[in-house]
Amino acid sequence: MKGKISIDRQLCKGCKYCVLACPKGVIVMDREFNSSGYFPAKVETLEMCNGCALCAQMCPEIAIVVWKEEEQTEAAHGS
Numbered sequence: 001m002k003g004k005i006s007i008d009r010q011l012c013k014g015c016k017y018c019v020l021a022c023p024k025g026v027i028v029m030d031r032e033f034n035s036s037g038y039f040p041a042k043v044e045t046l047e048m049c050n051g052c053a054l055c056a057q058m059c060p061e062i063a064i065v066v067w068k069e070e071e072q073t074e075a076a077h078g079s
């Protein structure tokens with residue numbers, strides 16, 4: 001099972017809680033302002049995400065959505 005996340009950069013207030021919470025180092029801070037004048041969080045290494053949702057739980061702005069996806073392995077079928 002792999003995780004995926006989406007960060008709403010316009011909702012983000014740049015608190016970095018998600019960066020500190022992520023055990024996989026998936027999230028970094030952007031160097032470009034959002035429309036509110038904050039440096040928002042952004043996804044850096046999505047392939048590392050395990051879908052634990054710690055980032056979303058920490059976010060005070062509810063700017064992060066997390067979901068899990070079955071890995072696409074045809075070989076797993078029919079066994």
Ligand code: SF4
Nearest residue numbers: 022049050052053055
């Ligand atoms: S769901 Fe977990 S692994 Fe994925 S970005 Fe959030 S804290 Fe990191």
Ligand code: SF4
Nearest residue numbers: 012013015016018059
């Ligand atoms: S926890 Fe939420 S508000 Fe804070 S930096 Fe991460 S996405 Fe932005």
